[in-house]
Ligand SMILES: Nc1ncnc2c1ncn2[C@@H]1O[C@H](COP(=O)(O)OP(=O)(O)OP(=O)(O)O)[C@@H](O)[C@H]1O
């Protein structure tokens with residue numbers, strides 16, 4: 001794994017005349033994930049519209065927004081659970097148009113799910129081994145007849161599973177059925193399983209949901225560690241503002257399927273558009289105020305001062321969020 | 332590693348169970364404890380065990396519902412019988428011919444499995460149940476008007492009647508439409524049935540505990556998560572389905588070669604459901620349960636002969652009781668509670 005370890009780089013904020021870089025750092029290095037004018041309609045409902053985002057390798061980006069803003073839908077588009085109605089997605093420079101969820105995972109994107117999706121009846125170890133599926137090299141009959149390659153590859157996979165589980169100190173749970181794990185451990189297992197697929201980009205959908213503050217703090221530390229050790233980019237959806245503001249280099253704010261702001265954590269915290277979105281204005285006012293996202297982006301750029309009043313509002317927004325938080329029953 | 336050894340242990344218990352049953356039945360048969368009709372059931376029981384095991388691969392491990400498993404048995408039975416008769420001069424050693432015929436039965440059924448699996452398993456939802464149901468009926472009807480004969484030039488096929496086979500004088504009709512396959516040389520043996528069960532167990536158990544088996548189980552547990560892990564869904568569904576079809580074909584060939592005649596009607600919807608009942612009663616995904624259920628429920632009607640007219644009624648009651656006892660949580664906890672109560676006083680007495 002050691003060759004994978006890349007030193008965490010200094011954040012270089014470079015202003016680039018591009019509407020989708022978040023934050024606009026590491027310019028010219030190439031983007032590992034790039035979405036242009038992404039959109040999807042469900043019947044009459046436009047769940048996501050004109051979503052533009054660029055993520056550099058080795059960067060942690062937060063995707064936030066009120067309930068039903070379309071965050072999970074963006075993940076479903078990026079991982080091809082849904083095919084987009086509009087726009088393009090480039091993964092490591094490759095257009096993912098027409099790829100299936102399986103193909104796009106092989107191309108380097110892995111995810112966790114808001115409503116946990118583990119293989120409940122299988123053990124923790126087997127869950128991670130399914131993540132390793134494409135790096136285990138033997139065929140069906142080689143497995144049935146237990147040829148030497150079966151033992152060799154299974155041993156390799158077993159060792160790798162324990163190595164990956166040890167990121168979250170879960171190696172001793174390897175033999176337990178995944179469905180019997182406590183909630184927090186299930187979320188961590190999903191991350192481990194996603195990492196096993198050797199992604200270039202890892203998408204985390206509310207990784208801290210249902211965790212207590214100390215668990216969340218530990219998770220935050222681990223997300224940073226994962227980024228550094230694996231040298232991958234991470235895009236995460238999270239309602240816990242401490243976590244988002246604490247570890248993300250860039251943040252995208254989504255509301256009613258559209259990006260209303262992009263910027264660094266301090267820029268976002270102090271952005272009145274974001275604060276308003278979180279305090280929950282009525283829908284009519286919202287759309288009237290919203291404008292297109294470049295405009296919103298400008299607002300972010302100009303509003304860089306950090307007044308205590310705005311920080312306060314940010315906190316209030318967080319609290320309000322928790323109150324009208326729905327139980328995540330759908331993906 | 333601990334987990335692996337637990338699975339391996341379970342597997343060995345299954346092999347041992349089959350071998351022990353073989354020895355017991357062999358002794359019972361030679362000691363004439365079993366009556367003639369019971370002895371005659373030994374090979375069919377082996378075939379039904381293989382059918383139940385193979386269906387469990389689809390229903391239990393792959394999580395798909397198949398309602399036409401008897402269709403694959405039919406393909407295997409007629410395919411195997413035709414090949415056996417065709418090769419009767421070329422391969423004179425009966426056991427060897429049996430092996431070849433069974434392999435051909437498996438091959439034909441696997442081909443049928445690919446034929447229906449490829450279009451259907453790409454779809455999401457329970458289409459497989461509907462299509463396999465139709466498949467079973469279609470195969471029955473095709474076999475009902477299938478005529479196959481052999482003369483010195485080789486095999487002749489026809490879908491109209493016996494005369495249109497256009498055989499030379501001295502040609503033999505192997506399959507005669509609705510009358511089925513005739514004058515079959517009975518070359519199946521109880522031992523070969525047991526070997527087939529062991530091979531089936533070996534393939535399923537080793538498949539389940541391998542990369543492919545994990546992928547199959549993962550797709551069953553959570554399709555979207557499996558896709559997100561880079562597992563090709565259709566490939567592994569097809570793998571489970573075709574492997575299962577091939578095993579059913581092998582069982583069919585063995586079954587066909589146990590009788591002097593077999594008719595297409597034998598492999599109808601009722602047979603498919605019967606096999607599904609074995610799987611459900613034995614416990615979905617539980618191989619040992621499938622073995623036991625197939626044996627008990629195949630032998631039961633014979634054992635219940637003394638009830639005469641009430642035979643099927645008693646059979647139905649037994650089915651319902653077993654269903655309640657194995658699949659009902661309350662009943663299960665009641666039984667385990669009773670067992671504890673019975674055991675507890677003994678322990679106290681010891682102390
Ligand atoms: N498959 C679907 N069919 C129809 N509507 C959908 C579908 N998936 C999502 N939506 C709708 O799209 C909108 C965005 O949903 P999404 O789950 O992406 O929100 P979210 O930002 O993840 O919210 P939360 O914070 O509650 O997780 C919602 O109005 C939702 O009802």
Ligand SMILES: [Mg+2]
Pocket residue numbers: 071072073114331
């Ligand atoms: Mg969501």
